[in-house]
Amino acid sequence: MSKLVTLTIDDKQVTVPEGTVIVDAAKKVGIDIPVFCYHPKMEPVGMCRMCLVDVGRPVIDRATGQPVLEPDGSPKVQFGPKLETACTTLVSEGMVVVGMSEKVKAGRKDVLEFLLTSHPLDCPVCDKGGECPLQNLTMGFGPGESRFLYDEKMHLAKHVPLGDLIFLDRERCIQCGRCVRFQSEVVDDPVIGFYNRGRKLEIRTYSDPGFDSYFSGNTSDICPVGALTTVDFRFGARPWEMRTTASICTHCAVGCNLAFNVRREAKAGGDIVIKRAMPRQNEQVNELWICDKGRFGYHFAESGGASPLERLAQPLVRRGGELQPASWDEALRLAAEGLHQAGRELLALVGGRLSNEDLFNIQALAQGLGGKIGLDTYMAGGDLVSQVGLGQGSNLGDLGQGSAILVVACDLEEEAPIWWLRLKRAVERGASLIVANPRPTKLERYAAHILRYGYGSEAATVAALLDAIDGKQNAANSGIKAAAEAITGLGNLVVVYGSEGLGLQGSQALAQACANLLIATGHFGQPNNGLLAVWPHANDQGAWEMGLRPLPDLPAALQAAKALYVAASDPLGDDPALAEALRALPFVVVQDLFLTETARLANVVLPALPFTERDGSFTSGERRVQRYYPAVLARPDARPDYAISGEICKRAGVEAEISSAAGVFARLAEKVPAYQGLNYRMLAQTAEQWPIVGRPDVYYGGTAYENTQGLGVQVKPGAQDGPPPARGALGAAPALPLQAGERLAVPVTRLYDHGSTIAHTGLLHARTPAPYVALHPGELPASDGAEVQLSLGGQVFTVTLRLDEALPAGVVLVPRSLGLPLRGPQAVELKVK
Amino acid sequence: MFLIELARGMGTTLRMLFEKPVTIQYPEEKRPVHTRFKGRHSLHRYENGLEKCIGCALCAAACPADAIFVESSENTDEQRFSPGERYASTYEINFLRCIFCGYCEDACPTEAIVLGDNYELTFSDRREAIYGKDRLLVPVPPGGQPTPQQTEPGVFTRSIPVMENPKD
Amino acid sequence: MTDIKQYLLLRHRDIAGLDQLETYRQSGGFEAFQKAVTGMQPGQVTDVVKASGLRGRGGAGFPTGMKWSFIDNKNWPHYVVANADESEPGTFKDREIMTYNPFQFLEGLALCAYAVSAHEAYVYLRGEFWQVAAILDRCIAEMEAAGLLGDKLFGTDYSLRLHTHLGAGAYICGEETALLESMEGKLGQPRLRPPFPPSFGLYGKPTIVNNVETLTNLPLIIEKGAEWYRSYGTDRSPGVKIFSLSGCVNKPGNYELPLGTTFRELIYQHGGGLPEGRKIKSIMPAGASSSLIVATEEALDTAMDYESVPNVGAQLGSASVIVIDDSVNVAWLIHKTIEFFKHESCGKCTPCREGTYWMLHLTERIAGGHATSQDVELLHDVASQMKGKCFCALGEFSIEAVLSGIERFPQDFEHE
Incomplete structure (x- = not known):
């Protein structure tokens, strides 16, 4: 608790902690002192001279140390000879600030x-x-x-x-x-x-x-x-011509709060279109910031015009070998029939882009028919996050002195830029950061300890760290010992794991090792402690909470199935090698925004709505459930995913809620343990946040929008109220024998890639790399930028070679979502072209 | 007496018979309008043919009836509509909403939107009442080029080409 | 033992070849430094300087000893930087010291470093002084070779190294915090004060920044004592000062005189008076950053020290006395000073960045003869608007000449 100081600003008394500047103190009592160069999230500089105010301080008698009093008993206040900048002047007891005198107003003029x-x-x-x-x-x-x-x-x-x-x-x-x-x-x-x-x-x-x-x-x-x-919003519209709706960014697991500005346009033929995406203030998630991917990457939800790919306009049904337009009734009927027939041999494959409501209804369908459902992802461990995830009340913005943060197997700035920013700020407030990664990343600038390990030893490294904390002798690794010492004795521990070089098996083992570390050290079930997974999609955590799991062997599952129901996933587009297995399936239903590769093979294609045209909820990686609202009108012939699967349920004889997203959420809140007692109204609750932005004083915090539509609710992890969890076994490390001429290829994530939700934003194309592989120099007799051939899973790709001295020898780094289908560490062949 | 009153009244009527009527035979004869008459708007051009309208939407903001709709776009030197960076790619006035107050003309920084003399507006369809740029733009003045124009780079860099210190 | 003839600071005018180490040592050089390092505590050195009443000679006139005593002894290491940026128009004293009497200056710098227990000291020179820097580098090398710099000096634990550093042509880098920013390789813009350099200076460490002339006084003060130093000058402005006399005088140049000497003595006795047929009109005692003193008899008889000059409406500053005679039009004069300040403004704060630019255009028109009387009023307004609002002293002092020029010489601003 810092000392409190009372001062008077324009005849209003305000009490603030020591160390506050006058501008912020004034804001707390509703007095707006104009500023230009000052911003509440940055250090003050006092350059623009706009905030000049008259500052008076009580006169203290030098001899006695007592305040000098006026005849009427009030303290004598001495005003300075010059006006002082309110943004750099710290408050002091008994200070009197005059902001509305003629002198000050003349100064502003x-x-x-x-x-x-x-x-x-x-x-x-x-x-x-x-x-x-x-x-x-x-x-x-x-x-x-x-x-x-x-x-x-x-x-x-x-x-x-x-x-x-x-x-x-x-x-x-x-x-x-x-x-x-x-x-x-x-x-x-x-x-x-x-x-x-x-x-x-x-x-x-x-x-x-x-x-x-x-x-x-x-x-x-x-x-x-x-x-x-x-560039996105150049000459778009005037601020007063646009309406604002609240939404959540779908590009990564942070769940940044967005505000979409929309306008009805003649250019778009009278449609309501999104003119720009702006940040919405949520001090517990993204503060006032959004990354460029979220700001510019919403165009995938549009169709036609700037977008090269057309969204599905109506349901399609395969007749006579070709996909042809059909009515909803027909398409839904056929889909329900085909899936019902498959019964226990139904396989549903869903992507993490779907909202909680969508996932719930699809799960209801799969379970209702006795079939299987799998989450299409390359990263595992969400069940552990459900158990020992961040405790309720956690805020990365509160981490500081006394907190330790361990980040394993993650290039955080590429995987979740806003978390990278939040952790960096936590370090600046005194948190101790330990980064464990096979290669250097930008996060290491702030790391107190860096642990370097070889690709494949992620879980082993974390296990060794736990051994060192437990006091067991460690194999002469001073880095691990130092990191262990750093963690021990600190009040909070947050462990963040990503998917650097990992597939399903590797990430599950890593998640288990991280969970073990947290369990053993007691850092679970409390605020600002727990496990954080850097999922690739917005609602992967929501999927795990609901009990959805990735399929350990997708090709085998496809072979065993008689019908496939795909939503927000494109297995064929991700991996062309699955073509045979998919073609062999007797019945495929695809529900998506675009005509994906998988959809081209389908029997029934159902057009879904993107997040901008409907409402729903996402659960972020920090396990905060947040609502999003429709920004533009839904296209007439597409429906929300939960409604489509709900209709199929009904026709297949399975009970499902389809009336509204709120209705579905009410059901799922009863079924999913973590969401007990939650409802849409609670998700829409807001609270006063600091700094105060989005009001008429645009000069104070910038043009980020005030959050009036919901801060979301962070749910408790299983261990917060339940019995203490037990450590789990890690399992043997997967063996990856390399034949002669083969190399170990590992997948890494890039922020800008060719993923289906980002590829349609032309603005970012210049910053998106063309397909490449990265190697340590000297591994191949080729120079930087040369063309090489990558043989992967039976296919050959021509890619550019990038040489990087910082990489370890003996591995090939293959970026995800650039057209190279690498799901996990794998043996590949690399030849100079 | 009553007859005198009657004679007076009828005398007035008789006098009126020989006075010049104020009515005119509209539409064959039309009364000229006064100088600052607020009739139908038109979007004006400079002498070189470039449109004066820079798509700032201040007229739309000023309009008390929300009758004006503006969308802006970027000028390039290959396709230039107005001087400077910005022009109105869509400009619509809904004359069923317009109250002919002239606030838009006051608000316009380039004197592009000007209310003219035409008061003869009739429509048989609501959509006809929405005038777009095609009907609002004045014809190209003699010596000017139609828009879009192809222009020399670096010549038309300012949205308001002639800026002067206020004279009054 | 240093034998004082006429000069305390410009001793090369008494002794030939004082820029040679041998000659300097023969005339008593480095005895003070050795005496301090071997026989005095750092705090004692500071006490002597405090007692001497030496005030900063760079323009601010802040008591030197007091500045040293503010240094934060809980934060280490300490640094000392000699401000050799000398860019004030009309100031050319430090240049003479460093060119012809460099060892006395470097000894003063070393004494200051010892007093605040700094082991690294720097000389920040304006970019145009590359020849002077070469001289100082030579001198530093000679001092190192002679065991006057380096590790374990004079058999004690104290080590000291000196370095020169060149600026890149910016007057603003004479402002001590902008100087530190420039030394750190950043944009030369002043820093927010507080904190002041003795708490937070170079790389965030406690730093003392002193002017070259100030430091050049130190060897004699340490050798001969505070009382001796106080025998020169006045009670509140003790010591000698180098007055850089320029402008409309017959003998411009550096004149070392005790503080308290009158303007009359400087200009007429030493400076040889004004050219034939010219009458003195105004005096600018602090270079371009001055107010214009009206050259009345009373003004000429004013003592040149930090207390008396304000009585005639100016500050002594760095004592760069520019003499203005009746052939100079004040409107033209302030156009010249404003041109300088506009060019040198760093641009950090709004009033100086925009105000100097605006004043330049106004003075251009006024001096060019195509302005109205409203323009003169406007110029006064603009200058008054800048007053009290600028981030640093550059902006604040740039308006002095303008305001005093318009108020005290209105006849020069009237046009046909």
Whole structure:
């Protein structure tokens, strides 16, 4: 508990912890002090001089140390000779701050006048108009007329591309430095910086490609003028013309809260379209930030126009060997018949992109008919996360001194950028980070201890760490000993595991080892303790909570099945080697957004709705259940996944709820242990958050949106209320014998890939790599950039070779979702072309 | 007496018989409108043919009847509609909503939308009442080029080409 | 034992070849440093300097000993940086010291380092001083060879190394926190103060930044004592000062005189007065950052020290006295100073970045003869608007000449 200080701001008394700046203290009592360069998530710099206020401090008699009193008994207050910046001045006991005197208002007018001297008269053509701090403050405090001659204005470059996602307009820039400080302080990617001096001070990018950062879009939110704008939203619409709906990003397991701005457009033929994705404040998930994949990667939900792939417009049924349009009635009837007939030999395959409601109904169908259901994923361990996941009340933003974080087998910035950011900030607050990975990643910059192991030894490394903590002698590995010492004695432990170089078996073993570590050290069932999995999809955790499991052997399961029901998954597209097995299936039903490779083989194809056109809920990796709402109208001939499978259930004689997502959720909350007592109303509850953003004072926190539609609910892991869990066996490490001429290939994740939900966003194509493999130099007689041939699972792919000295020898790194079907560590052949 | 009143009244009627009527034979004769008459809008052009409208949507924001709909797009030098970076790719006014107040004209920074003299608006269909750019744009002035134009890079960089210090 | 003839700081004018180590040592050089390292505690050195009343000679006039006593003794290591950025227009004293009497300056720097227990000290020179840096590098090498720098000096545990560092042509890097930023390789923009360099300086460590001239006083103070130093100058501004005289005088140059000497003596007795037929109009005592003193008889008789100069509406600053005569139009003059400040503004804070740019355009029009009286009022307004709002002293002092020029010489701003 830090000391509290009471001060008076504009005649209002406020009590805040020591170390608060005046701007924040004022905010707490509803007084808005105008700022430009200050942002509540960054260190204050006091450069723009907009927040100048009159500060008075009680006079203390030097001799006695007592406050000097006025005749009426009130403390004598001495005001400084100059105005002071409210953003850099810390509060002190008895301070008196005057923000609304004539002197202070004149000061604000002066600063605004200075800023407007060379600011271009761009408001009519500037995207920021309507949500522009400079506009708002000029209306509030600025001069009505300009005393500066138009011809003497400094003219600078406009429309400068800082990379292909962000445009800079140098004339509009007021040199507040928020973008530069965000990049260097908050996300540690100093790829932009100031250049030159004086009136010519300008922003430049120092990376190639320009503005090479996964968080670049956030700078356009915090820029107080229209200097930084995104390419996606250039001239899209005026802020007051758009409506806002709440949604959740579907690209990874973080579950960032989004706000979609929509407008009804003539360009789109009168449809309501999404104009942009903005962050929605949720201090327990993503604070005020979203990564560029979430910001720009929603276009897959559209169809036609900018999107090269058309969404399915209506149900399709195979007649005479060809897929032909059919009515819903016919398609559903056929699907139900075919699946019912298969009965126990029905296999349902679902993807983690589906919401809790969708998964529940499909599971109901599979179970109701006595068939099997499998989760299409390459990462396991979710059952352990259900047990020893993060305790209820956890917040990565609370980790700091006294917390240890272990990250194993994960390139966190590529797999979940916002978690990378949150953990980095946790380290800055004093948390102890241990990174265990076979190769260096960006997270290691903040690691107190780095454990390097060979691909395949993930679980063994964590087990060795547990041995060292238990006090058992360890095989001369000083790194592990040091890491063990770091963990012991700290109050909290969060273990994060990813899928670096892992397949199902490897990740299950790793998850078990991590769970064992947490169980043995007692770090489970409490807030800010537990296991966190970096799932590839938004709702993988939701799937695991519901009891869905990956199929240990997908080809074998396909062979054993007589009917296949696929939703949000494309097994053929992911691995062409499955073609034979899939073609051999007598009956296939595919429910998806697009006509995928698997759908082309299907007997019945059912068009589903993307998350932007319906509501539902996702469970994030932190086990927070969050609601999303429809942003645009649903296309007339597509239906939500839960409704489609619900209808099939009904026609196949299985009981199911189809009325609404809320209705399905009510059912699943009764069935799924973790969600007992949860309902949609609870998910929509909000609370006051700090810092306060999204209100009329856009200058304070930027243009992130206030969260008025739900913070979600973090559910308890099994171990929080239940009996203490037991450690589990790890199982033998999978043997991977290599024949002559073969190499070990391991899969790694890249943020921008050719996945079906990101490939349609043209904006990110320049940053998406073409298919490649990475090797340590000297493994192959070829140079960086050469073409090589990769033989994988019976197919041959031509890829580019990337050489990286930081990689260990003897492995080939194959990125996922770039068209190279590697599900787990595997033997491959690599030849120079 | 009553007869005098009657004679007076009838005298007035007789006088009126010989006075010039104020009515005119509309539509063959039309009364000219006063100088600042607020009739149907038109989108104006510069002398070189470029559209003045820069798609800022301030007219739409000012309109008390929400009669104007604007969508903006980017100009390129290969396809230039207006000077500067931005132009209105969609511009619609719904004349069934419009109250002809002239706020849009006041709001416009480039004097693009101007209310003219035409008050003769009739529609037989609601959709006909929505005028798009095709019906609102004035014809190309003599010596100008129709839009879109192909222009030299670096010439039309400012959305408001002639900026002057206020004179009054 | 140092034999003082006329000069304390510009001793090369008394002794030829003082820039040679041999000559310097023969005339008593490095005796003070050896005496301090072998016979005094660091705190004692600070006490002597405090007692001497030496004040910073870079322009701020802050008591040197007091600054040293603020250093944070809980945070290590300590650093000392000599501010040789000398970019104030009209200032050219440090250049003479470092070129012709470099060892006295380096000995002063070494004494300061010893007093605050720093083992690394730097000389930050403006980028244009590469020749001066070469001289200092030569001197440092000679000192190392002679055992005056390095490890375990004079048989004690104290070690010291000196380094030169060149800037890149920015006046703002004479501001101590911008100087530290520049040394760290970052953009030369001033830092937020507090914290001050004695708590948080170079790389976040406690650092003392002192001007070259200030440091050059130290060897004699340590050798001969605080009382001796106080025999020069006035009670509250003790010691001698090098006055860089320039402008409309017959003999511009550096003049070392005790503080408290009058303007009249400096300009007429030493500076040879004004050229034939010219009348003195104004004095700028602190270079371009000055207010313009109206050159009345009273002003000429004012003592040049930190207390008296404010009585005639200016600050002594770095004592770069620029003499203005009646052939100079004040409107033209402030156009020149504003040109300088606009060029040198770092751009961090809004008032200075925008204000100097705006004032430049206004003074351009005014000096060019095509402005109105409203422009003069506007110029005064703009300058007043900047007052009290800037992040650092550059902005604050850039307006002094403008405000004093318009207020005290209004006739120069009237046009036909």
